Amino acid sequence: MTDLRTNQDLDAARLRKAFGIFPTGVVAVAAEVDGELIGLAASSFTSVSLDPPLVSVSIANGSKTWPDLRRAGHLGVTVLADHQGTVCRQLAGPVEQRFDGVPIKASDEGAVTLDEGLAHFDCTVYREVEAGDHIIVLLELHGVDHPETGSPLIFHRSGFGKLVAV
Numbered sequence: 167m168t169d170l171r172t173n174q175d176l177d178a179a180r181l182r183k184a185f186g187i188f189p190t191g192v193v194a195v196a197a198e199v200d201g202e203l204i205g206l207a208a209s210s211f212t213s214v215s216l217d218p219p220l221v222s223v224s225i226a227n228g229s230k231t232w233p234d235l236r237r238a239g240h241l242g243v244t245v246l247a248d249h250q251g252t253v254c255r256q257l258a259g260p261v262e263q264r265f266d267g268v269p270i271k272a273s274d275e276g277a278v279t280l281d282e283g284l285a286h287f288d289c290t291v292y293r294e295v296e297a298g299d300h301i302i303v304l305l306e307l308h309g310v311d312h313p314e315t316g317s318p319l320i321f322h323r324s325g326f327g328k329l330v331a332v
C-alpha cells in the first residue's frame with residue numbers, strides 16, 4: 167500500500183533519497199580553460215532534442231567549477247563506462263586531482279573527453295535556465311562518437327551498479 171499525502175515536509179535528505187530511486191547513467195562534463203583541465207561528474211544528463219540536437223545537465227548553483235566551465239568554447243560530455251566508478255568519484259572530488267591518471271583528449275576548441283568512456287559529445291552552451299537551486303544547462307551537440315559495445319556505469323540509491331540483461 168502507498169501512503170502518498172500532500173503538504174509533506176520535503177526536506178533535502180528525503181528528496182535526495184526519493185530521487186535516487188530513479189536509476190541514471192553518469193557523464194563527465196569537461197573542458198580545457200586557460201590551459202587547465204576542469205570538469206565534474208553529473209548524473210542529471212538527459213537527451214532533450216534531435217533538431218536542434220540538444221542534451222541537458224543540471225548543475226548546482228553552488229558549483230565552483232561551472233563558472234569556469236561555462237567559459238569554455240566547447241565542452242566535452244562523456245558517458246561513463248561501468249568500470250569508471252572510481253573515476254566518477256574522482257571527478258566529484260578535490261578539483262586539483264580530478265583528471266589524475268585519467269586518459270583524455272582535448273579538441274582544438276577545448277572540449278575534453280575521457281578515452282575510456284562509452285560515448286563522447288562535443289557541445290556548446292545553448293541556454294542556461296534557472297531552476298531552483300540548480301541551473302538547467304542546455305547543450306547543443308556538434309559531434310558524437312561512440313563504440314558499438316560496452317556497458318554504462320549506473321548510479322542508483324547513491325551507489326554504482328551495472329546493467330544486467332533480463
Ligand SMILES: Cc1cc2nc3c(=O)[nH]c(=O)nc-3n(C[C@H](O)[C@H](O)[C@H](O)COP(=O)(O)O)c2cc1C
Pocket residue numbers: 192206207208209210211223224225226228229230231232254255257258259261321
Ligand atoms: C554520481 C555523481 C553524480 C553527480 N551529479 C551531479 C549533477 O548532476 N549536478 C551537479 O551539479 N553535481 C553533481 N555531482 C557533484 C559534482 O560532480 C561535483 O562534486 C560538485 O559539482 C562539486 O564540485 P564543484 O564545486 O567543483 O562543482 C555528482 C557527483 C556524483 C559522484
